[in-house]
Amino acid sequence: MLAIAAAVLFFIAFLINAADIATNDVFASTNLMLVGLGLLALHVAGIGNGWAARGRRR
Template structure:
């Protein structure tokens, strides 16, 4: 799920940069790209990867 969110953030950053859309200082393409990198780092670290069942054995 986090990988999809980061892909969407990268796409938004690309659109802001490619279309030369003027935004305020908060939503520049660099800031959106850094948010995407943060979410991607959380995904790679294993945060938000789903529920894991521990202590249950299958027979």
């Protein structure tokens, strides 16, 4: 789920950068890219994966 959110943020950052849209400092393409990288790092670390295999017993 975090990887999907990161992909959406990367796409929005790309659109802002490609269209040369003037935004305020909070929604700058670099800031969105850094938030996307943070979400991608959390996804790779295993946080927010959703289903967990722990607790399954036969």
